[in-house]
Amino acid sequence: MNPHPRDERRYLDPTVIARIGTLDLRARSIVEGFLSGLHRSPFKGFSVEFAEYRQYMPGDDISTIDWKVFARSDRYYVKKFEEETNLECHLLLDISRSMGYGSGAMTKLEYGACLAASLGYLMNRQRDAVGLIGFDDRIVARLPPSSRPGHLRALLISLSRLELGLRTDVSKPLHQLADALVKRGMVVLISDLLDDPAAVIKGLKHFRFRGSDVIVFHVLDADEIRFPFEQASRFEDLETGEEVVAVPALVRQHYLREMDGLIGRYRRELGAAGIDYCLVDTSQPLDLALMAYLSSRGRSF
Amino acid sequence: MFGLSFLVPGFLAAAAAAAVPIVLHLLRRHPDVRVRFAPVRMLRQAPLEQARHRRLREWLLLALRVAALLLLALAFARPYVPDASASSAAPVTIVAVDTSFSLSAPGQFARARQLARQAVRRAAGGQPVGLERFADRADLVVAPTMDRPQVLAAIDRLRPGAGATRYQNALARAAGAIGARRGTVVLVTDLQASGWDAGERGALPGRVAIELADVGAPKGNLAVVDLRRQEGGVVATVRNEGSGAATGQARLTVDGRPGGVQPFSVPPGGAVQVPFAAALPETGAAAVSIDDPTGYVADNTRFLALDPPAPMPVLAVTASGGGSADAFYLAQALQAGGAAEARFSFHAVRPSAVGTLPAGEWARDRAVVLLTTQGLDSNGREALAAFVRRGGGLFVAVGPGIDADVLRSLLAGRLLDVTLPSADGPPLSLVPADARHPIVAALGAAAANLGVARFRRVAQVTVPAGADVVAQFSNGAPALVEYPRAGGRVLLFASDLGDRWNDFPLHPMFLPFLYEALGYLSGPRQALAGYFVGDVPPGVPAAPGVVSLPAGRGSGAVRRVAVNVDPRESDPARLTASEFRAAIVRLKEAGTAEAQAAAVSDEARQNLWWYALVLVLTVLAIESVVARRAV
Numbered sequence: 001m002n003p004h005p006r007d008e009r010r011y012l013d014p015t016v017i018a019r020i021g022t023l024d025l026r027a028r029s030i031v032e033g034f035l036s037g038l039h040r041s042p043f044k045g046f047s048v049e050f051a052e053y054r055q056y057m058p059g060d061d062i063s064t065i066d067w068k069v070f071a072r073s074d075r076y077y078v079k080k081f082e083e084e085t086n087l088e089c090h091l092l093l094d095i096s097r098s099m100g101y102g103s104g105a106m107t108k109l110e111y112g113a114c115l116a117a118s119l120g121y122l123m124n125r126q127r128d129a130v131g132l133i134g135f136d137d138r139i140v141a142r143l144p145p146s147s148r149p150g151h152l153r154a155l156l157i158s159l160s161r162l163e164l165g166l167r168t169d170v171s172k173p174l175h176q177l178a179d180a181l182v183k184r185g186m187v188v189l190i191s192d193l194l195d196d197p198a199a200v201i202k203g204l205k206h207f208r209f210r211g212s213d214v215i216v217f218h219v220l221d222a223d224e225i226r227f228p229f230e231q232a233s234r235f236e237d238l239e240t241g242e243e244v245v246a247v248p249a250l251v252r253q254h255y256l257r258e259m260d261g262l263i264g265r266y267r268r269e270l271g272a273a274g275i276d277y278c279l280v281d282t283s284q285p286l287d288l289a290l291m292a293y294l295s296s297r298g299r300s301f
Numbered sequence: 302m303f304g305l306s307f308l309v310p311g312f313l314a315a316a317a318a319a320a321v322p323i324v325l326h327l328l329r330r331h332p333d334v335r336v337r338f339a340p341v342r343m344l345r346q347a348p349l350e351q352a353r354h355r356r357l358r359e360w361l362l363l364a365l366r367v368a369a370l371l372l373l374a375l376a377f378a379r380p381y382v383p384d385a386s387a388s389s390a391a392p393v394t395i396v397a398v399d400t401s402f403s404l405s406a407p408g409q410f411a412r413a414r415q416l417a418r419q420a421v422r423r424a425a426g427g428q429p430v431g432l433e434r435f436a437d438r439a440d441l442v443v444a445p446t447m448d449r450p451q452v453l454a455a456i457d458r459l460r461p462g463a464g465a466t467r468y469q470n471a472l473a474r475a476a477g478a479i480g481a482r483r484g485t486v487v488l489v490t491d492l493q494a495s496g497w498d499a500g501e502r503g504a505l506p507g508r509v510a511i512e513l514a515d516v517g518a519p520k521g522n523l524a525v526v527d528l529r530r531q532e533g534g535v536v537a538t539v540r541n542e543g544s545g546a547a548t549g550q551a552r553l554t555v556d557g558r559p560g561g562v563q564p565f566s567v568p569p570g571g572a573v574q575v576p577f578a579a580a581l582p583e584t585g586a587a588a589v590s591i592d593d594p595t596g597y598v599a600d601n602t603r604f605l606a607l608d609p610p611a612p613m614p615v616l617a618v619t620a621s622g623g624g625s626a627d628a629f630y631l632a633q634a635l636q637a638g639g640a641a642e643a644r645f646s647f648h649a650v651r652p653s654a655v656g657t658l659p660a661g662e663w664a665r666d667r668a669v670v671l672l673t674t675q676g677l678d679s680n681g682r683e684a685l686a687a688f689v690r691r692g693g694g695l696f697v698a699v700g701p702g703i704d705a706d707v708l709r710s711l712l713a714g715r716l717l718d719v720t721l722p723s724a725d726g727p728p729l730s731l732v733p734a735d736a737r738h739p740i741v742a743a744l745g746a747a748a749a750n751l752g753v754a755r756f757r758r759v760a761q762v763t764v765p766a767g768a769d770v771v772a773q774f775s776n777g778a779p780a781l782v783e784y785p786r787a788g789g790r791v792l793l794f795a796s797d798l799g800d801r802w803n804d805f806p807l808h809p810m811f812l813p814f815l816y817e818a819l820g821y822l823s824g825p826r827q828a829l830a831g832y833f834v835g836d837v838p839p840g841v842p843a844a845p846g847v848v849s850l851p852a853g854r855g856s857g858a859v860r861r862v863a864v865n866v867d868p869r870e871s872d873p874a875r876l877t878a879s880e881f882r883a884a885i886v887r888l889k890e891a892g893t894a895e896a897q898a899a900a901v902s903d904e905a906r907q908n909l910w911w912y913a914l915v916l917v918l919t920v921l922a923i924e925s926v927v928a929r930r931a932v
Contacts, residue, residue, distance in 0.1 A: 098339035108339075194340050224340055233334035237341035244344045251344055258343040 053077045087185045087213075088129045088145040090177065091116045093159075094191030094219075096136035096168035097239040103223040104283055111282040112190040112219045113159045118290055119188055124152040128186075132158045135173035136165030145185070167239045170195045174203030184211035193218050193266060201269050208273055215276040217293075218266060222283035227255045308379035308904050316374035322366040358927060365924040369917050376913035381904035392483040393431065393445045394424040395475040396452070398459055399490035399516070401436040401466040402599035403870050406519040410461045413489050416514035417456045420487040421449055431478050432456060436464025437835030437843075439474035463599040463834045463845050465867035466496035472503040472511075472885065479509055481900075489514040492876045495869040497884050498690050504886045511885065513878050522596030523547050524871035525603040526572065528589050534578040535605060537589040541567035542596075542873055549591050553577040555607075556585045565591075584608045586847035586861055600871040604847050606831055606861035612646040613823050614667040620675060620702050622651035627672050627702055627799040630806035634815050644816060656680025661838060663687075668694040668822040672798065673702025674711075682711050689789035694822025699760040700797025716784050717793055718763035722802075728755040729774040731781075731805070738771045738783070743817040750810045756780075758802035760795045781818075790822050831863030 056065060056076035064078040093116050099109040106114070116132065123130035124147065131145030132155055143158040170191055177187075187207045193200055193216070207214045223229070229248040236243050263279055270277040278293045280286075307313060338344075398417050404410050417432070424430045429445035432452050443455045468490075475486040486505065490496070492515055497503075505511060521543020528537045541547040547567045553560035560579045567573045581587065590602040615635055617628050624632030628649055635645040650658065653676040669688060689695050689712065697708065699719055709715040730752040733741045741748050751772065762779040764770060772781035774795070784791040798815075800806045805814075834843050841848055845866055849859040876884075904910075 101337065101339045192339060194342075221339075224338075229336065231334045233336045235336050235338045235341050235344055238337050238339050240341075242341055244341055246344050255340075255343050259340065262343075 053079060088131070088183055089119075089123045089186040089188060090145060090181070091119060091130060091132045091155075092173070092177065092187060092189045092191070093132065093134050093162065094136070094168065094170065094189075094193075095134045095140060095162050095165045097164050097166060098168055098192055098194050099219075100164045101221050101224070101238055102282065103221050106282060108192055108219045108221055108282055109162070109164060111280070111286065112217070113162065114286050115190050115217055115219070115280070115290065116188075117156055117159055118286065120152055120155040122294075123147075124149075124155075130155060133173070133177060134158075134162045134165075135170075137167050137169035137172060139173050139176060140165055168192075168195045171199035171203040174200070175206055178203070178206035178210055178212075181207070181210055181212060184213075186213045186215070188215045188217065190217045190219060192220055192224070193262075197262060197265050197269075201266070201273070204270060204275055205273050208275060214270075214274075216266070216270055216278065218263065218277065218279045219282060220263075220279065222281055225259065225281055227252050227259070304382055305380045305909075306383050306900065308381065308900055310378055312374055312377035312379075314374075315377065316371050318374070319367045319370040322363055322370070362924060362927055365920050365927065369920045369924065372913050372917045372920065376910040376917065379904050380909045380913065381900065381907050382909070383900070383903055391428045392425075392485065393429050393479045394420070394485045394487060395431045395433055395445070395478050396420045396456075396487045396489065397433040397435055397439070397471050397475050398456070399436070399466060399471075399488070399493075400434045400459060400461050400464070401493070401496075401870055402461055402463050402597050402866055403466060403491055403493050403518070403873065404516060405461040405598040406522070406596055407594070409491070409516055409519065410459075413461075413514075413516045414456050414459065416489045416516060417459075417487075418453055420489065420512070420514060421452050421456070424449075424485075433471065433475055433478065434459055435467065435471035435474065436462055437467050437470070438464070439467075439470045441474060441478050445478060461599075462843075463866050464843065465833070465835050465870040466490070466493050467498075467835070468496040468881075468884070469498075469503045472505055476505055476509055479506075483508045485510045485512060487512045487514055489516060491516045491518045491873070492878070492881055493518070493870070493872075494874040494876050495872055497876075502884050502886050507887045511882070513881060515878070518873040518875055519596050520544065521547070521569075522600070522871055522873050523549065523567070523591055523593040524597065524600035524868065525551070525589050525591055526600070526868035526871060528587070528603040528605045528865075530581065530587075530605065530607065531576070534576060534581065535587055535589070536574050536576045537603060538572055538574050539565050539567055539591060540572040540868075540871065541569055542871065544569050549593075551575045551577075552590050553579060553587065554590070555579060555581060555587045560587065581607055584861065586863070588847075597871060597873075599845060599866045600868070602845065604831070604845060604863040604865055606847050606863045608861045612644055613819065615645045615647055615670060615819055616662065616667055617647065617649040617670045618652050618655055618672060618677070619649045620651070620673045621649070622654065623649050627700065627797070627801075630800060630811065631670060631672070631798050631815070634806070634812045635819075637812060645819065652677035652681055654681075656682075656684050658684065663691070663693065668696060668819045670696045670698065670798075670819070671703075672698050672700060674704045674707040675702055677707055682707070686712055689791060692789045694789060694819070695791045696818060696822060697791070697793045698798045699762075699793065699795050700799055701801055702797075703760075705760075712784070712791065714765070716765055716791070718765070719793070719795070720761040720763075722758040722760060725757040726759070727776075728757055729759060729776055729778075730754065731756065732773055732775055734770045734773045734780075738769065740771055740781075740814075740817045740821045743820070744810075744813060747810065747813060750808075751814065753810065754803055754805040754808045756796050756803040756805070758796065762793060762795050792818055792822060794818075831865060833867045834864060835867060837864055 053066065053069060054077065056078050060078050066077050066079045069075070069077045093112055095109060099112060100107050102108060102110065120130045120132070127147050129145035129147040130151070132141070132143040133139055134141035141158060141162055143155060170193060189204065204214050204216065227248065232245070232247045234243050234245050267277045276297065280289050396417050398413055404413055421430050429447055430449055430452050431441060431445035432443040432455050433439055433441050442459070443452050446452065471488065472486065486509060488511060490513070492513065521541065523543070524540050526538050526540045528535060535553065537551055539551060546569055549565060551563050551565055553562070561577045563575045563577055565573050565575045575589070577589070585607040587605045587607055588602055593601050617631055619628035620626060621628070624647060632647050632649070635647040652673055656678055657680070663684070669685065671685070685695060697703070697717060699721070703721065705719050705721050708717045708719060711717055731754055732752055733748045735741060752775070756774060759774055759778060759780070762782055764779050764782055765784070767785040769783040770779045770781070771783055771792070774780045778795065780795050782793045784793065796802045796805070798806060805811050832838070832841065834845060837843050841850065841864065845864055847861050847863050849861050851859055
């Protein structure tokens with residue numbers, strides 16, 4: 001348990017840090033960074049790795065003209081090289097009211113905040129720029145990405161100030177942010193995705209279209225995954241206030257089918273779109289969940 | 302409520318308990334558990350249908366539980382459907398027709414029928430009418446009905462009988478036929494004074510009116526009021542209740558054969574004895590008849606059984622209920638001579654059983670000897686008083702078992718007023734006081750021997766006005782007192798008959814004294830060896846004549862007994878309408894008691910509570926099934 005329950009450090013669990021400290025989170029696609037980093041950069045420069053030839057355009061650096069190609073073709077071509085760089089990572093944390101549900105020690109929001117903090121730590125250690133956006137049906141809070149050493153603290157402070165918002169509308173902020181992104185970077189969505197799956201997937205694909213690497217952490221409470229209720233209860237929607245009286249024994253199968261269907265759809269369609277999808281059960285220790293994901297992702301490189 | 306009435310309506314208040322499940326249902330309309338859940342939309346499709354079913358189940362459970370509680374309250378309230386006729390708001394008219402033989406004078410009963418028909422037609426439309434006939438007993442000939450022709454036809458079939466008039470029975474039967482409803486009793490009668498026993502009163506609920514249809518009475522009546530055997534023949538007593546002298550001839554028949562004719566002349570309001578000299582057989586039947594063209598018919602002939610009279614039943618009220626202890630000497634005296642020759646038959650009961658004796662035990666020719674009052678309850682006292690009123694004979698022997706207070710309350714007017722001795726006194730002897738009294742006269746010269754017995758303790762008797770001191774003690778204190786009671790006779794002996802306060806039972810005069818005293822109590826009826834029409838035992842036709850009865854249990858022999866009309870009915874003396882009404886007590890609570898009795902009877906017959914309980918069990922069984930499926 002975090003020894004700092006009341007300040008911004010409460011979301012940065014030493015246990016988690018200890019686990020993931022040796023791992024890194026690399027972008028799968030090429031990202032546009034401004035520093036040398038772990039990630040492949042689209043920009044060609046002083047790297048030793050030859051990438052490709054491109055026809056000379058007025059304004060290109062003359063020193064990059066490959067004179068041998070000119071000799072052979074009597075045309076001017078410049079040589080492009082691979083260059084590794086850092087990236088901009090945007091942590092998108094869903095703070096809609098549905099994230100306030102929690103059957104265990106932490107709500108989904110708290111769990112998601114811990115996840116965001118952990119990822120922010122990782123990014124910061126990698127000298128990647130990391131920023132934070134809190135949203136419900138609109139962008140509520142924004143911390144621009146930065147790789148400065150003190151930015152992690154700013155990230156943690158931003159996280160601590162986040163409060164539960166209103167209704168969920170994941171797609172709207174996604175489109176909004178996707179349009180605003182200048183560089184290709186990494187987008188990490190931390191949300192329970194209890195929204196229209198089609199709209200969410202479309203919003204995430206928007207990021208892919210803009211060239212960013214997207215990771216989705218689908219945060220769900222254990223109760224939401226397994227529906228362990230026994231007693232006839234009045235289920236009240238956290239966001240809409242809608243009430244449904246149900247006998248769990250009679251509705252469990254239907255619910256599980258729906259939930260499995262939702263999860264399966266996300267996994268399937270996001271995977272097809274080249275988006276990493278990770279289902280996170282809040283009853284699982286965050287360190288284990290994150291380590292498992294990062295290790296798995298690391299093996300894919 | 303829905304035509305139902307309730308024996309115990311207070312239990313309906315328990316139906317308020319049915320509100321409990323309703324309140325609980327309202328308070329717990331929603332499940333206690335509220336879960337704030339995010340993906341509620343995933344519950345929308347499937348649970349909506351189940352919620353609808355669940356609501357339906359909840360309403361059904363509520364209805365079943367409320368129904369069970371309501372039915373339970375209903376069952377405990379003992380519902381019943383009141384008798385349709387009783388629940389009818391229409392008043393009932395009962396036409397009670399006097400069919401005693403005092404309506405047998407020529408033209409009388411035709412007038413009675415006419416009055417009865419008028420009463421039926423006079424009853425308001427829409428009201429049920431019933432027909433009753435009464436004499437000694439009252440019978441409902443036609444139950445209250447809207448079918449008036451049926452009632453009229455029944456009136457046409459009525460005939461006067463040989464019974465005597467008893468208004469008390471007539472009114473009670475009519476009130477019973479009316480039940481809990483309002484009504485009118487139309488009494489078609491000749492208002493004969495003898496229809497009320499001395500001190501007797503009738504009772505009617507306050508909601509029942511009474512109308513009198515006076516048939517009238519003949520101007521006079523000749524009747525043979527007595528017939529007994531005497532040395533060399535029989536003697537008949539003819540009474541003239543007319544205003545003028547009556548002459549005629551009395552005819553004797555013996556075993557159906559003419560036995561002689563004797564003329565008679567009777568002054569107005571008087572009686573004359575008409576002797577017949579005839580050789581009579583030891584057994585057989587005799588009858589004396591006269592002609593009375595204008596008077597009652599049934600009393601023109603008197604019957605006499607020539608068979609030796611049956612032992613007179615004596616009922617002793619003793620502490621043991623038998624012939625031992627305090628009744629030992631009495632029983633021995635009465636049973637002297639064995640079963641074949643005994644003049645009396647002895648039967649004993651405890652005081653506590655007196656009030657519950659069946660009516661047959663109180664036949665008028667029985668004498669009752671009261672030796673103890675310990676355990677004599679109010680019913681017993683009333684039974685003894687009624688027995689005396691009906692003409693019975695009561696002999697009270699004041700001994701250790703007598704309570705002076707109970708004795709004073711036995712007869713009206715605290716007649717039997719004694720003070721019990723506390724200790725033995727100087728020995729006293731018994732001395733006849735009234736030589737003309739039948740008891741003393743019957744003893745004859747032997748009466749002087751009464752003085753041989755010694756009495757150590759005697760009660761002090763307060764002799765009321767009109768009482769006759771038949772014998773006294775040697776100190777002048779009353780020893781044997783006869784009290785004036787119309788209809789019956791009461792003798793009080795100021796010491797016991799059990800050899801505790803005296804040695805009287807050990808002396809020879811004890812037996813004749815008892816015989817004559819008890820014989821006197823039964824009076825001339827004992828000599829008739831018969832019954833009145835109204836007192837015949839079961840199996841004996843209630844008609845004048847001579848019948849054969851078994852002589853004794855298991856003996857196989859038969860004896861003849863005469864059944865005659867009650868001579869009191871021969872007296873046409875009448876009451877005025879106001880005198881008649883004055884003898885009727887209007888009871889406010891009787892109606893309620895009758896209504897309650899009718900309600901109890903209806904409920905016991907219908908047993909609706911049983912069906913309600915079965916329904917409760919059924920509902921609870923269904924509720925348990927539905928509740929299990931709701932879990």
